[in-house]
Amino acid sequence: MAKSDACNKPPLLEISDLHTYFFLEGGPSKAVEGLDLAVPRGKTVGLVGESGCGKSATSLSIMRLIPSPPGKIVRGRIVFDGVDLLSLPPDDMRRVRGREIAMIFQEPMSSLNPVFTVGYQIVEMIRNHEAVAKKEAWARAVDLLRRVRIPAPEQRADEYPHQLSGGMRQRVMIAMALACSPKLLIADEPTTALDVTIQAQIMELFEEIRQGTDMSVLLVTHNLGIVAQTADEVAVMYAGHIVEQAATRPLFASPLHPYTQGLLESIPKTTSTAERLHVISGNVPDPSHKPPGCPFNPRCPKATDRCRSEMPPTVELQPGHIVRCWEASAGRSGN
Amino acid sequence: MAEETQQSLSLSRLALKKLRKHRLAMAGLYVLGLLYLTCFVFSDFIAPYHFDNEGRDLNHMPPSIARIRIFDAEGNTCRPFIYRMSYERDEYYRQVWVEDKTERYPIRLFAKGDEHRLLGFIPTRVRLFGVDQPARFYLFGADVRGRDLFSRIVYGGRISLSIGLAGVAVSFTIGMLVGGVSGYYGGPVDNVVQRICEMVMMIPSFFLLLALRASLPMEMGSVQIYFMLVVIMSFIGWAGMARVVRGMVLSVRSQEYVEAARAIGQSDFKIITHHILPQTLSYAIVSITLSIPGYILGESSLSLLGLGIQDPYASWGNLLSEAMAVVHIQSHPWILLPGVFIFLTVMSFNFLGDGLRDAFDPKSQLVGKEFGKI
Numbered sequence: 205m206a207k208s209d210a211c212n213k214p215p216l217l218e219i220s221d222l223h224t225y226f227f228l229e230g231g232p233s234k235a236v237e238g239l240d241l242a243v244p245r246g247k248t249v250g251l252v253g254e255s256g257c258g259k260s261a262t263s264l265s266i267m268r269l270i271p272s273p274p275g276k277i278v279r280g281r282i283v284f285d286g287v288d289l290l291s292l293p294p295d296d297m298r299r300v301r302g303r304e305i306a307m308i309f310q311e312p313m314s315s316l317n318p319v320f321t322v323g324y325q326i327v328e329m330i331r332n333h334e335a336v337a338k339k340e341a342w343a344r345a346v347d348l349l350r351r352v353r354i355p356a357p358e359q360r361a362d363e364y365p366h367q368l369s370g371g372m373r374q375r376v377m378i379a380m381a382l383a384c385s386p387k388l389l390i391a392d393e394p395t396t397a398l399d400v401t402i403q404a405q406i407m408e409l410f411e412e413i414r415q416g417t418d419m420s421v422l423l424v425t426h427n428l429g430i431v432a433q434t435a436d437e438v439a440v441m442y443a444g445h446i447v448e449q450a451a452t453r454p455l456f457a458s459p460l461h462p463y464t465q466g467l468l469e470s471i472p473k474t475t476s477t478a479e480r481l482h483v484i485s486g487n488v489p490d491p492s493h494k495p496p497g498c499p500f501n502p503r504c505p506k507a508t509d510r511c512r513s514e515m516p517p518t519v520e521l522q523p524g525h526i527v528r529c530w531e532a533s534a535g536r537s538g539n
Numbered sequence: 540m541a542e543e544t545q546q547s548l549s550l551s552r553l554a555l556k557k558l559r560k561h562r563l564a565m566a567g568l569y570v571l572g573l574l575y576l577t578c579f580v581f582s583d584f585i586a587p588y589h590f591d592n593e594g595r596d597l598n599h600m601p602p603s604i605a606r607i608r609i610f611d612a613e614g615n616t617c618r619p620f621i622y623r624m625s626y627e628r629d630e631y632y633r634q635v636w637v638e639d640k641t642e643r644y645p646i647r648l649f650a651k652g653d654e655h656r657l658l659g660f661i662p663t664r665v666r667l668f669g670v671d672q673p674a675r676f677y678l679f680g681a682d683v684r685g686r687d688l689f690s691r692i693v694y695g696g697r698i699s700l701s702i703g704l705a706g707v708a709v710s711f712t713i714g715m716l717v718g719g720v721s722g723y724y725g726g727p728v729d730n731v732v733q734r735i736c737e738m739v740m741m742i743p744s745f746f747l748l749l750a751l752r753a754s755l756p757m758e759m760g761s762v763q764i765y766f767m768l769v770v771i772m773s774f775i776g777w778a779g780m781a782r783v784v785r786g787m788v789l790s791v792r793s794q795e796y797v798e799a800a801r802a803i804g805q806s807d808f809k810i811i812t813h814h815i816l817p818q819t820l821s822y823a824i825v826s827i828t829l830s831i832p833g834y835i836l837g838e839s840s841l842s843l844l845g846l847g848i849q850d851p852y853a854s855w856g857n858l859l860s861e862a863m864a865v866v867h868i869q870s871h872p873w874i875l876l877p878g879v880f881i882f883l884t885v886m887s888f889n890f891l892g893d894g895l896r897d898a899f900d901p902k903s904q905l906v907g908k909e910f911g912k913i
Contacts, residue, residue, distance in 0.1 A: 269801055273726055302803035309802075314795040319817050328813075329803045380803065 214286075215242040216420045217266070217388055222280035224258075224265045226491075227273065233492040235261035237444035239280070240518065243388065248414065248421040250435030250452070252428060252467070256488045258444040259424045263390045266422075267307055268297050285387060303333040306381035310393040312373035316365040322349075322376045323361030329383045348379035352409060371402035375409070382413065392424045407434055428471060432456055440464050443489055443499035446518075450525035460521060460532040462504045498530065506531045554821070557898035564894020567887035574884060578696030583655035586690035587669040587676060591851040592653055594675050594685035599871045600624055601636060602680040602688075607646065620645040623674040633870070644674040680873040683861055692877055695853035699835055700884065702768060702854075706834035707827050710773035714780025715823065719811040721781065722788025733785065739778040747775055748837060752846045761852045768847055772837045780826065787819040794818075821899040828892035832885035839881055855881050 224236040236258045243249045253259050264270050265277055268289060282289040284305065289297065301307075309315040316325060326345035330336060336344070342361070349357035352375040365373055374394060381389055391410070395403040407430055414421055423435055431438055432452060439449040440463065448461040459465045466484040486503035489495055497514050501507040510530050519533045520526050527533065558564055577585055594600070603621055611617045622638035629635050650669030657663050670676040678689035721732040751771045759767065791797065792815065800810050835855075841847035842856030843863070850857065858877040862868050868875060 267802055269798065298804045298806065300804070301801070302805075307799075307802040309795055309799055311795050315799040317796040317800070317814050328805070332804055377799075 213245055216245045216285055217241075217243040217422070218281075218283045219262075219266070220281045220283075222262070222265060222282065223278040224261050224270060224275065224280075225278050226261075226275045228492065231492050233490075234444055234494065235275075235491050236265060237494075239441075239444065239446055241439055241446060241449075243420050243422050244437075245387075245420055246418045247436040248423055248434055250431035250438045251422060251424045251441060252426060252431055252438060253441035254426055254467075254488055256491070257441045258491070259426075259441055260392055261444075262441070263307065263392050263422065263424050266390060267301055267305060268292075269301075299333065302329060302386070303384045304386055305388045305390060306384070306386040307390045307392065308374075308377050308381050308394045310396050312370055312377050312397060313365075315377055316373055318365055321362055321364055322368065322373075326361070326376070326380050326383055329380050333384050344383070345379075348383055349376070351382070351413070352376070352379045354379075370398055371406065374398060374402075374406055378406075378409065378413070385417065386419065388420045388422065390422045390424065393426070394423075395427070395430060396425070403430070410434060428467060440467070443494060444491060445499065445528060446526070447500065447529065448525075448527045450522075454522070454525055460525065460527040461529045462506050462531065463500050466503075498528075504531075551821075554895070554898040558894050561894035561897060563890040564898075567890035567894070570883060570887040571891065574696060574880070574887075575700060578693055578700050580658065581667075582693050582697055583666070584657055585667050586687070586693040587650070587652055587666050587678070588687040588690040589653040589655070590686070590691050590694035590853050592686060592690070594677075594681065596625065597675060597677070597681050597685035598683050599634060600626075600675070600677050600681035600685065601871070602873050603675075603677045604679065606638070608643075611643075618645050621670060621674060621676060644670040644676075646670055646676060679876050680871065682858070682874065688858070688873060688876060691853040691858055692855065692880055695855045695858055695877065696880065698765065698848055698852070698854040699838060699856065699881070702765070702772075702838045703831035703834040703888075705769045706772045706776065706837075707831050709769055710776035711780055711823060711827055713773065714777040715784050715816055715819070716811075717777065718781035718784025719788050719816050719819075722785035723792055723807065723811050723815060725789070725792075729785070733782065736778040736781050739775065740782075744775045744837075745840065748772070748841060749844075749846070752841060761848060764848060768838055768841060772834050776830065776833070780823075780830075783822065783826065784816075784819050787822060788815050791815050791818045825892055825896040825899060828888055828895055832888045835881060835884060835888075 219239055219241045222236050222239040222241075223234070226233040226235055239258070239262060241249070241251070241262070251259050251262065261270065261275075264275075266282055266284075266289065268277070270277060277290060280290070284300070287300075289300065292300065316322065320328075323342060323345045326348060327338065327341040330341040330344055331338070334341075346357045346361050349360055354360050354372060354375050360368070360372070365376075368376065374397075378394075394410070395406050398406060410421070411434055413419075421434075423431065425431060435452050437449065438452050438455045439446050440455075440461065441447065442463050448455065448459065448464045455464065456468065459468055463484070466482075469482040470484065472481055484503055489499055489502070495502055496512065498504070498507070498511045498516055501511040504511065508530065514530075516528050516530045516533070518526055518528045521533060601624075603624075606621055606624075607619050608621065609616055609619050620643040622640055623642065623644060624636050624638055626634040626636045646668055647670065648668055649665050650671075651664045652666035652669045654662065654664050655666070657665075668676070675687070677687045679692065680688050682688055682691065717732060717736075721729045748771060751774065752767075755767055755771075788811075797810060797814050800814050805813075838847055838854060839856030839859065842854045843860045845857070845860060848854040848857050855877040859875070859881075862874045862878070
């Protein structure tokens with residue numbers, strides 16, 4: 205069903221062969237290296253990976269907000285709604301930001317300017333992109349706050365960020381992101397800084413809002429639980445590459461890449477009687493000194509000599525299930 | 540909810556609270572308030588004479604403040620009065636001042652004096668105090684042309700006190716913008732801008748001041764001269780500010796809300812002026828207060844050398860120019876009084892700036908304890 209939709213229409217966002225490097229003194233740090241990713245219209249795509257794997261660099265690349273210097277998008281195409289974002293002049297790109305693609309940041313505490321009222325900041329967002337009178341924009345801001353379930357929005361709009369709780373602030377950020385009805389919402393770890401009950405509420409709100417519109421969401425997170433709950437598709441990222449991508453159910457049911465398998469095994473289970481939690485040994489490789497071959501090989505229990513010398517290609521093993529692993533593809537083709 | 544708002548005082552409110560406990564700073568604030576009120580709002584009213592009202596036969600008249608009588612000839616108290624003064628020359632051609640004791644001139648409040656416009660628009664002759672003609676009440680004595688030094692100090696304050704504010708306003712606007720741009724864009728822009736700042740700062744400022752003054756025509760109207768002084772001094776002053784603001788911008792720039800502002804598609808100019816520069820404001824306020832004295836002194840030095848405000852207009856600097864000759868100071872020491880006002884203003888600004896710095900410094904835990912002692 206999801207598949208046929210994606211086939212009929214071109215995806216809203218299509219990233220191909222994206223390379224984002226940070227040129228540091230010790231040589232280029234390859235945060236994103238040959239990333240391919242598509243976000244279909246009206247779907248939520250989860251981008252999962254541990255810290256330092258290039259998730260945030262990817263989302264910032266889409267917005268073209270990579271801090272430069274030292275960061276630079278070296279190669280690749282990011283096509284959004286038929287437009288190549290990387291070749292847009294800066295002024296046009298500025299109009300895309302916030303209006304077409306909105307972004308929610310990880311830290312609701314620090315993403316709001318402490319010296320302005322939240323209402324003012326939403327108004328600023330609206331008036332940035334649309335020629336509306338201040339009063340009208342204010343009314344819309346209050347409406348948005350109501351939409352994200354902030355109680356007494358008229359009063360809250362007049363308050364400063366420090367007067368709101370973390371969950372409220374994240375709601376304000378969501379309201380702000382929704383202000384211009386963007387086609388794509390990039391949520392960069394939207395719930396990481398919140399406690400668990402608030403996390404659930406915020407994710408519920410996300411779901412609710414998304415169902416009301418045809419907005420696509422790129423959900424960047426390291427929280428597999430949230431992805432399982434909300435995403436239609438999941439892309440697993442490791443050391444700047446997408447190592448596995450599939451619809452949510454098949455991915456969680458039968459992960460193909462050893463890294464994904466490791467991630468899923470690491471989730472603490474209440475039914476398990478094991479003394480210690482499962483861990484994937486080792487660390488994410490330093491992006492400026494990646495090992496040759498598959499970047500996961502030093503940590504992979506199934507690594508072979510081939511994995512240590514050659515980068516595996518991306519293979520679509522099952523319809524809609526893509527994986528980048530010698531072992532997985534060998535095992536499948538052997539079957 | 541109500542509790543939350545009560546507890547969370549804003550930074551400026553907190554700073555104000557701390558400032559109130561800083562006695563020297565508060566004293567400075569009051570002195571400055573008094574000076575500015577006197578010189579700007581009520582200058583015409585408080586000064587008994589117009590700044591160019593000459594008493595031709597009263598050059599270097601000694602201060603009347605020392606000759607106010609409150610006892611009449613019989614030794615009874617009466618309302619304060621003065622005698623009319625005139626001078627004769629002794630054999631060394633020195634002035635010998637004598638009082639004409641035939642007639643008393645009581646000091647009147649709300650006396651009629653030179654015509655002026657109260658608060659700038661109400662035409663009136665009433666001034667705060669004065670004596671009847673032909674006597675003259677020269678509180679701080681007279682200058683070489685027999686003009687009331689007190690009145691000239693009050694009128695001169697309009698220039699000396701405002702030039703600090705004007706100069707600071709110009710140089711800080713430039714400094715904040717240049718520093719903001721330099722810090723925000725970073726990279727080569729930053730490099731070039733900072734080298735330019737260093738070049739400006741490298742030149743000894745007083746010589747630069749003189750050189751700039753010399754490069755401009757000597758014959759100018761007083762208003763032109765005033766603006767020229769502001770421009771010259773701001774030209775020198777912006778660089779230091781730009782450097783410090785740049786440093787602060789570098790730290791604010793990496794804040795998430797700046798990135799968030801970029802993510803909602805705000806223009807760079809708006810991000811700099813809206814999201815970044817306000818964060819440097821608490822520093823700027825302190826720095827502004829501490830640098831105003833520099834402008835006041837700069838104006839005074841130029842005027843003292845005859846390069847600034849010209850007679851008949853008064854500024855504290857050009858009032859002092861008469862005191863450059865030691866002979867004058869010996870025989871009429873009161874011509875040094877404008878210097879006292881410069882001193883008072885500069886000290887007050889410094890104390891206030893000090894207090895503001897402590898008040899805005901989030902690390903200062905001195906509230907109550909240490910401030911009380913100062």
